[in-house]
Amino acid sequence: MTEDFQAITRFIVEIEKLKNVERKIKPAGLSxxxxxxEHSWQIALLALTLLPYAEKQTDPLTVVTMLLLHDxxxxxxxxKFAYDANxxxxxxxxxxxxxxxxxxxxxxxxxxxxxxxxxxHAQTPEAQFAKAIDRLMPVLQNLHNGCQSWIDHDVSVTQxxxxxxxxxxxxxxxxxxxxxxxxxxxxxxxxSN
Amino acid sequence: MTEDFQAITRFIVEIEKLKNVERKIKPAGLSxxxxxxEHSWQIALLALTLLPYAEKQTDPLTVVTMLLLHDxxxxxxxxKFAYDANxxxxxxxxxxxxxxxxxxxxxxxxxxxxxxxxxxHAQTPEAQFAKAIDRLMPVLQNLHNGCQSWIDHDVSVTQxxxxxxxxxxxxxxxxxxxxxxxxxxxxxxxxSN
Numbered sequence: 001m002t003e004d005f006q007a008i009t010r011f012i013v014e015i016e017k018l019k020n021v022e023r024k025i026k027p028a029g030l031s032x033x034x035x036x037x038e039h040s041w042q043i044a045l046l047a048l049t050l051l052p053y054a055e056k057q058t059d060p061l062t063v064v065t066m067l068l069l070h071d072x073x074x075x076x077x078x079x080k081f082a083y084d085a086n087x088x089x090x091x092x093x094x095x096x097x098x099x100x101x102x103x104x105x106x107x108x109x110x111x112x113x114x115x116x117x118x119x120x121h122a123q124t125p126e127a128q129f130a131k132a133i134d135r136l137m138p139v140l141q142n143l144h145n146g147c148q149s150w151i152d153h154d155v156s157v158t159q160x161x162x163x164x165x166x167x168x169x170x171x172x173x174x175x176x177x178x179x180x181x182x183x184x185x186x187x188x189x190x191x192s193n
Numbered sequence: 194m195t196e197d198f199q200a201i202t203r204f205i206v207e208i209e210k211l212k213n214v215e216r217k218i219k220p221a222g223l224s225x226x227x228x229x230x231e232h233s234w235q236i237a238l239l240a241l242t243l244l245p246y247a248e249k250q251t252d253p254l255t256v257v258t259m260l261l262l263h264d265x266x267x268x269x270x271x272x273k274f275a276y277d278a279n280x281x282x283x284x285x286x287x288x289x290x291x292x293x294x295x296x297x298x299x300x301x302x303x304x305x306x307x308x309x310x311x312x313x314h315a316q317t318p319e320a321q322f323a324k325a326i327d328r329l330m331p332v333l334q335n336l337h338n339g340c341q342s343w344i345d346h347d348v349s350v351t352q353x354x355x356x357x358x359x360x361x362x363x364x365x366x367x368x369x370x371x372x373x374x375x376x377x378x379x380x381x382x383x384x385s386n
Contacts, residue, residue: 013337016220019231027209038212041234045261061254068238144206
């Protein structure tokens, strides 16, 4: 059992590095960019809070575990901005997932890798809900930090509405409500259409 | 339903502030202190990874939700160092928990407040396991960052062993294994006994 504790310790020390992976968003009220570790905390909690509004039967523990794990690959690959052309970096991220989860005892490494792949493929209700929440958070943040990352990266309203349409899977009314706010905010801060 | 989404948005924007609450620990390899948001992410994942080794039947979703929520009160009260005499600040933290969870729709505010109080009272297997993990993480970090927070705050080996004895609840063998490492590290870096 000591070997398992050693492996888990190596894993948890390795993932300290996620606290050093910078995203493109500044949290409302902060002058620095957020990192992928604190982002993962926040979306896990956002998912738990919004799960009672999910359309489909969705297992909360699976969703939360996925969200806590999903960005760990960025330790190797860095954060990709959702609106960048090279956003999809699945093959490199898979290599990273395999490297990092392989630090763990056999059973956990299989479980985590499977969940990470399930999230990426977005075919199950849990993965679709988790993906929707991962999209939702930066939209909420932009609506409360003066559209900082949208302005910084010259993102258009059309791009925002297209990129985040998957939020509808979490809850269609939520997406309707958000779309109006995105359009209004875009007009207010002068984003292109 | 829109009212609920507004409330949940206000909550998730309010808790952005936890990213700005500094703890006393520097993660291995980082020159800055960690914050309570990224700490909450890491211990949620550490708990999930160690739950298969729990002695008692312990519900994972309850543990993880507790850990994601437990530090939110520090938005008002700040992080208290575990070895400080005034570490226990339950009454102020409870006020903060009530203030922040009250932002949410009724059902979630009740659920979260109840979980927060359950964690604080540490009477259920879930709360005891979650508390053990919250203690375990800084021990593992100190064992990998040259005992930084123990040295900075002049903590003795006896204090460390006393303060963290609750880790035994998560797993007695884990605690035996850690105790030896703490004693060795204390000798190596010259902590007082």
